[in-house]
Amino acid sequence: MNFTQFSVPYPVAEPYQKKVAYFSMEFATHQPLKIYSGGLGFLAGSHMRSAYELRQNMIGIGILWKYGYYDQGRNQDQTLDVAWNEKQYSFLEETGIRFQITIHEHPVWVKVMYLPPEIFKTAPVFLLSTDVPENDYVSQTISHKLYDANVATKLAQFILLGVGGAKLIDMINFNPDLYHLNEAHGLPAAFYLYKKFENKIEEVKKRLVFTTHTPEEAGNEKHDIFLCKKMSYFCGLSVDEAKQLTGMPDNQFNHSLAALRLAHLANGVSKLHGEVARKMWSKYENTCEIISITNAQNWMYWADKQLYRFSEAGDDYAFDDRKRYLKKRAFEIVADQSGKIFNPDVFTIVWARRFAGYKRANLLTTDEERFKKLMSNTEFPVQIIWAGKPYPVDHPAISEFNELVFLSKEYANVAVLTGYELTLSKRLKQA
Known part of the structure; x- marks a missing residue:
C-alpha cells in the first residue's frame, strides 16, 4: 500500500x-x-x-x-x-x-x-x-x-x-x-x-x-x-x-x-x-x-438475517423459533457467568450499555418493595440482565455495579454480566 x-x-x-x-x-x-x-x-x-x-x-x-x-x-x-x-x-x-x-x-x-x-x-x-x-x-x-x-x-x-x-x-x-x-x-x-x-x-x-x-x-x-x-x-x-x-x-x-x-x-x-x-x-x-441526524447502527453487522427473512416472508412459526433460539443462545452466556438458567419463554428486561451514574442502571431497584414484588410475581414472571463496563476510576459507578451484583445473588431470575463488548452486546440485542 x-x-x-x-x-x-x-x-x-x-x-x-x-x-x-x-x-x-x-x-x-x-x-x-x-x-x-x-x-x-x-x-x-x-x-x-x-x-x-x-x-x-x-x-x-x-x-x-x-x-x-x-x-x-x-x-x-x-x-x-x-x-x-x-x-x-x-x-x-x-x-x-x-x-x-x-x-x-x-x-x-x-x-x-x-x-x-x-x-x-x-x-x-x-x-x-x-x-x-x-x-x-x-x-x-x-x-x-x-x-x-x-x-x-x-x-x-x-x-x-x-x-x-x-x-x-x-x-x-x-x-x-x-x-x-x-x-x-x-x-x-x-x-x-x-x-x-x-x-x-x-x-x-x-x-x-x-x-x-x-x-x-x-x-x-x-x-x-x-x-x-x-x-x-x-x-x-x-x-x-x-x-x-x-x-x-x-x-x-x-x-x-x-x-x-x-x-x-x-x-x-x-x-x-x-x-x-x-x-x-x-x-x-x-x-x-x-x-x-438520528443515530443508527449498521444493519449488516447487528441484525440477525434469518430473523428478518422469516419476518419478511410472514412465517410467524419460523420467526418465533428463531427468536427463541437467539434468546437461548444469549442465556447460555448468562448460565456460564452466573450459574442461572433463564427461561426463553419469560419476559426478559436487558440493560446493557456503558455503565455510568447518569444512565441510571439501578432505576428499577430504587423502590425495594416494588422490585421484590416484580421479581417474585409468578403469574407474570420477569427476568433481568444487567451488563456494562463502568469507567475504571468512576468509583460511584463501580459501587453501583457491585451493588447490583450482590442484589442478583438474592434472585434466580437476575443476572449481572461482565465482559460487555461487541460480541456480548450483539448477542443480547439479537435476543
Missing part, C-alpha cells in the same frame, strides 16, 4: 465523491479490535461499516490504545475486577509513517497503523500511537488507556487525535473536503488547520463539522485554558488569541462550545436531542447551526 498519495482502495460511489476524514477517540468495528468503551465507539464503528457498504470516500482517524478500555473480570466475590492487558493485532498494517507533534511544548513521536477495509468491511481507518521507543515513558503512555483519568494525559490524547490526525492527513495527501469530529475530542485539529491556512478562520469553518452527543451541559468537558495552552492544545496560539478565536469568556475552555463556534455545521444524534442541543446552546453567540 502506497501511503504517500492515499485514496480509498475501492471504487467510490457517485453520490459520495466528497472526501471526509472522521475523527473519533474510539471505534467499535469488531470484537477483536478493542479500542472502544461504549456508544460513541459503537456509532463510529457502524459509520465505518456503512461507509464501506455505501462506497463513501471516507477515512477514519483514531488512536491505537495499547491496553484498550480495560478487561472487565470478577473478583472472588463476583464484584468488578479491572485488568489492563496489552493488546496485539496482527491484522493491522504497519504504514511506516512516523512524525512528530508538539505536546506539552515537547516533541512527541507518532507512529501510524492501518486497518484495511477488507479486514472488517469498513472504510479505511488510521490509528495513531505514541508507544514507540523514541519517546520518553510519559509520552508513550498517551496512547495507553482510552480516556485516561489524568487531566493532562487526557488533553494530550485530544492533541494526539486532533493534531496528529490532521498532520497525518497532510502526510498522506488525502485532502479531505470535510473534517468530521465525532464529539469534541479531536478539536485541536481546528487549531492545526487555522495555523495551516495562515489564520483564515473561514478556511477552517468550511471544512469542519461536529457531532455533539451530550444533552447535559455539565457533561461537556471543560478544562483550565492555561493548562490547555501549556499542553500545546492551541498549536502555538496564546491564551488571549485562543479566547478571541473561540469566544471563551473566562479561563474555563469549553471544548464543545469551541467546536460549535469553529464548525460550520453540527448535529445532534436524534430529533429530540437536536431540539435539546439547540435550546441548550442557544444562549451562546456565534455558534453554528445544529441539525438532527
Whole structure:
C-alpha cells in the first residue's frame, strides 16, 4: 500500500465523491479490535461499516490504545475486577509513517497503523500511537488507556487525535473536503488547520463539522485554558488569541462550545436531542447551526438475517423459533457467568450499555418493595440482565455495579454480566 498519495482502495460511489476524514477517540468495528468503551465507539464503528457498504470516500482517524478500555473480570466475590492487558493485532498494517507533534511544548513521536477495509468491511481507518521507543515513558503512555483519568494525559490524547490526525492527513495527501469530529475530542485539529491556512478562520469553518452527543451541559468537558495552552492544545496560539478565536469568556475552555463556534455545521444524534442541543446552546453567540441526524447502527453487522427473512416472508412459526433460539443462545452466556438458567419463554428486561451514574442502571431497584414484588410475581414472571463496563476510576459507578451484583445473588431470575463488548452486546440485542 502506497501511503504517500492515499485514496480509498475501492471504487467510490457517485453520490459520495466528497472526501471526509472522521475523527473519533474510539471505534467499535469488531470484537477483536478493542479500542472502544461504549456508544460513541459503537456509532463510529457502524459509520465505518456503512461507509464501506455505501462506497463513501471516507477515512477514519483514531488512536491505537495499547491496553484498550480495560478487561472487565470478577473478583472472588463476583464484584468488578479491572485488568489492563496489552493488546496485539496482527491484522493491522504497519504504514511506516512516523512524525512528530508538539505536546506539552515537547516533541512527541507518532507512529501510524492501518486497518484495511477488507479486514472488517469498513472504510479505511488510521490509528495513531505514541508507544514507540523514541519517546520518553510519559509520552508513550498517551496512547495507553482510552480516556485516561489524568487531566493532562487526557488533553494530550485530544492533541494526539486532533493534531496528529490532521498532520497525518497532510502526510498522506488525502485532502479531505470535510473534517468530521465525532464529539469534541479531536478539536485541536481546528487549531492545526487555522495555523495551516495562515489564520483564515473561514478556511477552517468550511471544512469542519461536529457531532455533539451530550444533552447535559455539565457533561461537556471543560478544562483550565492555561493548562490547555501549556499542553500545546492551541498549536502555538496564546491564551488571549485562543479566547478571541473561540469566544471563551473566562479561563474555563469549553471544548464543545469551541467546536460549535469553529464548525460550520453540527448535529445532534436524534430529533429530540437536536431540539435539546439547540435550546441548550442557544444562549451562546456565534455558534453554528445544529441539525438532527438520528443515530443508527449498521444493519449488516447487528441484525440477525434469518430473523428478518422469516419476518419478511410472514412465517410467524419460523420467526418465533428463531427468536427463541437467539434468546437461548444469549442465556447460555448468562448460565456460564452466573450459574442461572433463564427461561426463553419469560419476559426478559436487558440493560446493557456503558455503565455510568447518569444512565441510571439501578432505576428499577430504587423502590425495594416494588422490585421484590416484580421479581417474585409468578403469574407474570420477569427476568433481568444487567451488563456494562463502568469507567475504571468512576468509583460511584463501580459501587453501583457491585451493588447490583450482590442484589442478583438474592434472585434466580437476575443476572449481572461482565465482559460487555461487541460480541456480548450483539448477542443480547439479537435476543
